[in-house]
Amino acid sequence: MDIPEDLLRRLDVPGPRYTSYPTADRFVEAFGADEYAQALRQRAAGAVVGGQPPLSLYVHIPFCESVCYYCACNKVITRHHERAREYLDALRTEIQLHTQLLGRGKPVSQLHLGGGSPTFLSDEELSGLMAVLNDEFRIVPGAEISIEVDPRTASPARLAHLAGLGFNRISFGVQDFDAAVQKAVHRVQSFESVRDLIAAARELHYESINADLIYGLPKQTPESFARTIAQVAELRPDRIALYAYAHLPDRFKPQRRIDAADLPPPEHRLRMLGGAIAGFIGHGYTYIGMDHFALPGDALAAAKRQGRLHRNFQGYSTQPDCDLIGLGVSAIGRMGATYSQNAKTLPEYYDALARGVFPVARGLALTRDDIVRRAVIMAIMCQGRVEFESVEIAHLIDMREYFAAELEALKPLAEAGLVEVGDRSIQVTATGWFFVRGVAMVFDRHLRAAQVRQRFSRII
Numbered sequence: 001m002d003i004p005e006d007l008l009r010r011l012d013v014p015g016p017r018y019t020s021y022p023t024a025d026r027f028v029e030a031f032g033a034d035e036y037a038q039a040l041r042q043r044a045a046g047a048v049v050g051g052q053p054p055l056s057l058y059v060h061i062p063f064c065e066s067v068c069y070y071c072a073c074n075k076v077i078t079r080h081h082e083r084a085r086e087y088l089d090a091l092r093t094e095i096q097l098h099t100q101l102l103g104r105g106k107p108v109s110q111l112h113l114g115g116g117s118p119t120f121l122s123d124e125e126l127s128g129l130m131a132v133l134n135d136e137f138r139i140v141p142g143a144e145i146s147i148e149v150d151p152r153t154a155s156p157a158r159l160a161h162l163a164g165l166g167f168n169r170i171s172f173g174v175q176d177f178d179a180a181v182q183k184a185v186h187r188v189q190s191f192e193s194v195r196d197l198i199a200a201a202r203e204l205h206y207e208s209i210n211a212d213l214i215y216g217l218p219k220q221t222p223e224s225f226a227r228t229i230a231q232v233a234e235l236r237p238d239r240i241a242l243y244a245y246a247h248l249p250d251r252f253k254p255q256r257r258i259d260a261a262d263l264p265p266p267e268h269r270l271r272m273l274g275g276a277i278a279g280f281i282g283h284g285y286t287y288i289g290m291d292h293f294a295l296p297g298d299a300l301a302a303a304k305r306q307g308r309l310h311r312n313f314q315g316y317s318t319q320p321d322c323d324l325i326g327l328g329v330s331a332i333g334r335m336g337a338t339y340s341q342n343a344k345t346l347p348e349y350y351d352a353l354a355r356g357v358f359p360v361a362r363g364l365a366l367t368r369d370d371i372v373r374r375a376v377i378m379a380i381m382c383q384g385r386v387e388f389e390s391v392e393i394a395h396l397i398d399m400r401e402y403f404a405a406e407l408e409a410l411k412p413l414a415e416a417g418l419v420e421v422g423d424r425s426i427q428v429t430a431t432g433w434f435f436v437r438g439v440a441m442v443f444d445r446h447l448r449a450a451q452v453r454q455r456f457s458r459i460i
């Protein structure tokens with residue numbers, strides 16, 4: 001499958017991934033611990049009145065033993081494993097602050113451990129953390145329990161331990177198998193080690209195995225990346241996430257150690273992206289949307305076929321939208337019509353918990369307009385279709401009137417064959433799926449306001 005070059009060019013630009021709407025850069029400090037506690041109380045009151053869907057939990061483990069130069073995550077680089085103890089104590093306090101308000105034993109249908117490197121923790125520490133979570137919440141049968149694994153800190157025995165703790169989904173950070181690229185980003189891991197781990201995960205019956213890749217890294221060439229794609233396809237992970245590297249050394253310190261002269265030129269990036277899409281589809285993968293691929297038998301591909309995809313902070317998901325508690329430094333949560341993010345540094349995070357308050361540093365209470373737009377943006381990102389009637393009934397608006405400017409702004413995209421705008425619906429076309437974020441961006445009020453501001457400041 002060949003994607004036209006102009007479309008690839010549109011795809012290969014930084015922009016919101018819409019794991020939330022409004023996006024996290026809109027969160028404000030005026031939303032803090034008190035507002036978050038209020039949102040939790042409201043959920044607790046709602047549970048008494050009518051019951052609610054189960055919770056989703058995200059736990060952030062920030063530690064890594066060594067730094068990958070491309071990294072843009074919130075992490076703490078240390079070889080001092082004893083630092084995990086203080087962190088796990090703080091996490092327990094944070095978990096208990098939640099259950100004091102929500103009540104203990106609330107059902108959880110989704111749990112994700114991310115980082116940093118969750119596998120920085122020892123087997124005993126991971127067992128301890130799961131014991132606390134199981135004590136304070138009730139993880140329901142069939143829950144999705146997933147973990148990000150750095151292959152350099154894992155072994156088949158570790159994967160067996162994780163399976164014993166209930167983990168049923170696993171995600172490996174692969175990025176690229178080429179030796180020169182691995183050296184240039186300071187992350188060396190052999191193809192053989194990843195192959196053995198994936199084989200072990202399969203034997204342990206993990207329901208879904210994911211591999212993360214990055215294109216646009218230093219020393220990558222279209223030819224070297226094509227070899228990595230072929231190697232990854234040979235390993236047959238159920239899901240593949242393909243991310244674009246954005247070189248922002250002013251914002252992310254580790255990236256200063258990357259020599260800009262080693263970065264692939266834009267035309268090579270485009271060939272890598274086009275080659276990856278064509279390669280994975282050619283190897284039988286389904287393009288889910290944005291940066292995700294899945295084998296046809298995987299639950300994500302089935303959800304895409306059946307129009308049941310959802311999107312949360314981890315990307316595409318099969319689970320319906322539910323309240324998400326973000327635990328740990330910098331973690332983001334969603335509670336009712338609010339979003340919140342924890343403090344980004346360990347001292348701030350520890351300090352709040354020592355005072356017995358939620359370590360929330362910023363967040364947002366959504367307006368009615370945010371909620372309508374979120375529904376439209378998520379329908380575009382997940383189903384590729386917006387039925388006007390369902391939005392009108394759910395939000396008591398007239399779509400054509402409310403979104404008159406946006407429907408007008410869709411016209412060039414319709415002329416380019418990316419969307420079809422009818423009287424009662426918007427349909428993203430098969431080609432448009434590769435540009436679905438660009439369609440969603442039309443409905444992002446904050447982004448449009450920023451664009452207008454930018455244009456205005458350029459004029460003056």
Ligand code: SF4
Nearest residue numbers: 064067068071073116
């Ligand atoms: S990329 Fe992942 S493993 Fe590497 S430093 Fe960043 S958080 Fe740690």
